[in-house]
Amino acid sequence: MSPEKKQFSSSDAVPIAPSAAVAMTSPITGTSFYSSPHTMSGDALSTRTATPAATAPAASSDVDEISARVAAAAGAGVQMEECWMDMDGANMRYLRAGSGPALILLHGLLGYSFSWRYTMPALAPYATVYAPDMLGAGFSDRVDGLDHSMRATARRVLQFVERLGVSEFDLLGTSHGGAVAMMAAAECVGGDAGLDRAGQGRAGQRLRRLILVAPVNPYSAHGRWLAPFFGSRIGAALFRVALARMTFLYPYWHMRMYGDRKHIPPGTLAGYMAPLAKPGLFEHALSIVRTWTRDLREVEATLPKLANVPTLLMWGGKDSAVYASSAEPLARYWHNSRVVIFPGIGHLPYEECAEEFNRELIEFLTHEKVSG
Numbered sequence: 274m275s276p277e278k279k280q281f282s283s284s285d286a287v288p289i290a291p292s293a294a295v296a297m298t299s300p301i302t303g304t305s306f307y308s309s310p311h312t313m314s315g316d317a318l319s320t321r322t323a324t325p326a327a328t329a330p331a332a333s334s335d336v337d338e339i340s341a342r343v344a345a346a347a348g349a350g351v352q353m354e355e356c357w358m359d360m361d362g363a364n365m366r367y368l369r370a371g372s373g374p375a376l377i378l379l380h381g382l383l384g385y386s387f388s389w390r391y392t393m394p395a396l397a398p399y400a401t402v403y404a405p406d407m408l409g410a411g412f413s414d415r416v417d418g419l420d421h422s423m424r425a426t427a428r429r430v431l432q433f434v435e436r437l438g439v440s441e442f443d444l445l446g447t448s449h450g451g452a453v454a455m456m457a458a459a460e461c462v463g464g465d466a467g468l469d470r471a472g473q474g475r476a477g478q479r480l481r482r483l484i485l486v487a488p489v490n491p492y493s494a495h496g497r498w499l500a501p502f503f504g505s506r507i508g509a510a511l512f513r514v515a516l517a518r519m520t521f522l523y524p525y526w527h528m529r530m531y532g533d534r535k536h537i538p539p540g541t542l543a544g545y546m547a548p549l550a551k552p553g554l555f556e557h558a559l560s561i562v563r564t565w566t567r568d569l570r571e572v573e574a575t576l577p578k579l580a581n582v583p584t585l586l587m588w589g590g591k592d593s594a595v596y597a598s599s600a601e602p603l604a605r606y607w608h609n610s611r612v613v614i615f616p617g618i619g620h621l622p623y624e625e626c627a628e629e630f631n632r633e634l635i636e637f638l639t640h641e642k643v644s645g
Contacts, residue, residue: 340412363414367405371397381448385411391627415553423568427456451488459575492599532591532619589618
């Protein structure tokens with residue numbers, strides 16, 4: 274089945290970009306989020322409460338419109354395609370831009386393809402960039418009872434790549450998506466020793482390079498207890514109570530992802546809250562953390578298989594979600610790896626220091642120095 278595609282240029286966009294002002298209303302809460310390049314307080318957004326038009330979730334047509342407009346905003350001057358793929362009866366959304374070797378971008382927990390709005394335009398001249406909303410996240414379908422363990426998610430990533438018709442690709446994952454990327458890389462690996470000389474894995478898909486951005490890993494103590502707590506019965510109950518106050522808590526949680534809140538790009542909070550138009554986002558997150566402890570054990574057991582995969586690890590020095598101190602013990606598993614730490618930057622370097630992040634990424638993928 275051929276993926277459904279829509280093409281956008283920057284002229285179609287709701288301007289969610291560093292130099293633009295934004296006005297977006299949550300179709301669930303009725304809260305309008307405004308930002309401008311001159312707003313520097315809080316998370317670089319001011320908010321006001323509007324009268325909700327309705328208390329019910331947004332209609333499907335409204336969700337489609339929000340999805341399309343956010344996709345257009347991610348284009349930032351390049352042609353962006355919003356695509357949909359059938360994944361065993363569920364609709365999975367992804368963005369596509371550029372031309373050249375395939376690069377797959379995997380978002381983190383509570384993120385989606387919007388996370389890559391500064392990465393995709395920068396990489397488009399060098400690669401064909403695909404940014405999926407994993408099932409349950411972003412504007413993709415929420416599927417009841419779906420296995421959201423890291424291994425199962427990794428296998429869906431490879432299924433996604435196969436259905437794209439891609440046989441060779443580079444893989445980038447951040448946070449939870451970074452752990453999924455490691456598991457997917459292991460699925461591509463042939464034998465216990467890692468990639469063979471040709472880089473060919475037993476799944477028939479050739480992984481060229483791996484990029485991990487603050488990936489969830491067994492060596493960051495913070496993540497070993499916090500996520501499993503929310504996956505417990507008590508933690509999940511507290512989380513659901515907190516949902517009633519999510520309009521106030523989400524900005525606080527989001528602000529903590531940055532090393533310096535003055536670096537939060539305008540329109541960011543509105544963009545990340547847009548998928549709330551589609552019910553089930555937080556239940557999806559809870560289903561992920563339920564298997565967190567077991568998943569981390571699997572990741573640790575998998576790491577020796579990745580020794581021969583050329584790998585770039587990037588971290589913010591002030592990451593409060595996955596500690597940068599875990600980069601060193603993690604990097605020891607690779608024969609050919611490079612670690613880049615961005616001083617003063619938090620969990621989202623692809624947003625907080627996008628220019629520096631993109632420069633490191635392009636140089637790793639092309640082996641050419643980028644000026645700037």
